[in-house]
Amino acid sequence: MPVDEIKPTRSGLLIVRRRMALAERIHRLLSMKLDGMMLELIRLTDQAARERKELEEKYAHAREMAAVATMMEGATGVLLAALSVEAVPTYTTGHKNVFGVHLPDLEPVMVKKTLIQRGYGILGTSSVIDDAADAYEDLISAIIASAELEGGITRLLDDIERTRRRVNALEFKVIPELTDLRRLIEYQRDEMERQEAVRLRRIKKIKAKRRW
Numbered sequence: 706m707p708v709d710e711i712k713p714t715r716s717g718l719l720i721v722r723r724r725m726a727l728a729e730r731i732h733r734l735l736s737m738k739l740d741g742m743m744l745e746l747i748r749l750t751d752q753a754a755r756e757r758k759e760l761e762e763k764y765a766h767a768r769e770m771a772a773v774a775t776m777m778e779g780a781t782g783v784l785l786a787a788l789s790v791e792a793v794p795t796y797t798t799g800h801k802n803v804f805g806v807h808l809p810d811l812e813p814v815m816v817k818k819t820l821i822q823r824g825y826g827i828l829g830t831s832s833v834i835d836d837a838a839d840a841y842e843d844l845i846s847a848i849i850a851s852a853e854l855e856g857g858i859t860r861l862l863d864d865i866e867r868t869r870r871r872v873n874a875l876e877f878k879v880i881p882e883l884t885d886l887r888r889l890i891e892y893q894r895d896e897m898e899r900q901e902a903v904r905l906r907r908i909k910k911i912k913a914k915r916r917w
Contacts, residue, residue: 713893721890725883732875739868741804746861753854760847767840774837786834789824794842796849806864808857816845 774783794816800807
């Protein structure tokens with residue numbers, strides 16, 4: 706029932722009180738959710754900052770190892786070793802539920818490989834190729850982990866904004882309007898009761914006069 710259709714009756718007052726109780730309960734739950742999401746956002750942001758720093762370090766290390774491998778094996782040797790790897794690194798996508806928000810959950814697939822899975826053979830290459838491969842596999846793993854965190858932060862920010870708008874709407878619009886309506890209905894009912902009491906007293910006086 707729309708607010709403007711609620712009558713100043715006992716049943717109307719009960720409807721308003723029930724709506725107020727529901728609005729206050731939802732406001733309380735959303736506020737708790739908002740606080741929890743803010744704490745999770747801070748945690749993820751701190752973790753993402755650390756991951757980005759590690760990512761930069763792993764990127765620099767991978768480039769360094771690639772340069773060493775190129776110097777030792779030559780550009781052609783490094784290229785042949787890279788082309789011999791058949792399994793392309795990828796990841797699977799899932800989600801984890803945090804305060805009702807679906808955050809991305811990325812799982813690396815065929816990123817870390819054994820020497821056999823790399824395909825270039827143990828005897829045909831030197832250890833610097835393996836070191837470079839290890840470095841780039843670590844880099845790819847770090848990229849996936851960083852992407853998971855950044856995606857989670859983006860989704861959290863979106864849901865925090867939506868939840869904050871709902872909390873503000875309840876706090877500054879819905880609940881105040883229901884409070885004013887409840888007071889208005891209570892005032893109108895008090896006025897109606899006073900008028901009824903006056904009317905009954907008048908009837909009583911009229912009846913008393915008639916007896917005389």
